Amino acid sequence: MDFQNLLIQNKGRIQYIVINRESKLNALNKATLAELHIALTDAFKSDSVGGIIITGAGTKAFVAGADIAEFDGQDANGGRQIAREGQSTVFDVIANGNKPVIAAVNGFALGGGLELAMACHIRVASDNAKMGLPEVTLGLIPGYGGTQRLTQLVGRGKALEMIMTADMITAADAFTIGLVNHVVFQDDLLPKVEEILNKILSRAPLALASAIKAVNDAAKDGVNGFETEIEEFARCFDTEDFKEGVSAFLQKRKAEFKGK
Incomplete structure (x- = not known):
């Protein structure tokens, strides 16, 4: 446009x-x-x-x-x-x-x-x-x-x-x-x-999105930001980026995140 x-x-x-x-x-x-x-x-x-x-x-x-x-x-x-x-x-x-x-x-x-x-x-x-x-x-x-x-x-x-x-x-x-x-x-x-x-x-894109959501929920009335953090933390475990991040850490190399 x-x-x-x-x-x-x-x-x-x-x-x-x-x-x-x-x-x-x-x-x-x-x-x-x-x-x-x-x-x-x-x-x-x-x-x-x-x-x-x-x-x-x-x-x-x-x-x-x-x-x-x-x-x-x-x-x-x-x-x-x-x-x-x-x-x-x-x-x-x-x-x-x-x-x-x-x-x-x-x-x-x-x-x-x-x-x-x-x-x-x-x-x-x-x-x-x-x-x-x-x-x-x-x-x-x-x-x-x-x-x-x-x-x-x-x-x-x-x-x-x-x-x-x-x-x-x-x-x-x-x-x-x-x-x-x-x-x-x-x-x-x-x-x-x-x-x-x-x-x-250079960080994991899906983790960045989760971090933004969790931090935002800290200021929302009627929303338990701690629960948001727990759920977003858990959600990260199902991502390919999490597996890549852990693998890179254990292998002492730089992680290559794909936002998946």
Whole structure:
């Protein structure tokens, strides 16, 4: 498919999904969210894609937020649809995906942009990155999972402070509070993300999917994450990758996983 708002680039088993609206600071409008849903769904289904890197075009912004112009004139029903559709078709798809997704955060990650990064499994920021949830300055709150994921990542007190003040924080501060995994110089951002993802991709793909599911279930109400862990642990025993991993360990050689 030819995308109007995304660039899709494959580098070995890594697929880059680049939000390509540089003149709009890569803001997430309805059309971009629809394209993201298609691109992500295709990537998760593709046998040739092992993991995904999401980033924004240019050096100024990862994603500077949602396209606020599309909110104008909406009532409560419209707002509910915007939030529910965005969460179910993009943000939850990333978080619950069966392959690792890393956000390469360069420049501004604000509002929906920070929510997009938080939906990813790992976040790496350049040292010029600025992050925040400014929705209360518009009379709104985060609607793409921001209140929930920020709380899970940094704790209730810090999440409330960031949301209620609407202040931006630096990449260094984001690292200190656990919002991002690493901070690197701008020129080192994509190499660092590729380094992390290539290391992950040397591991057993089905085990990676099980790990994502088990960790996600730790934060779900009414779900016993320990039971999920037990079941996913057991499921791994029926895979060819498990047999290969044990065999390679005993033979003191590098395992060659096939995702089976």
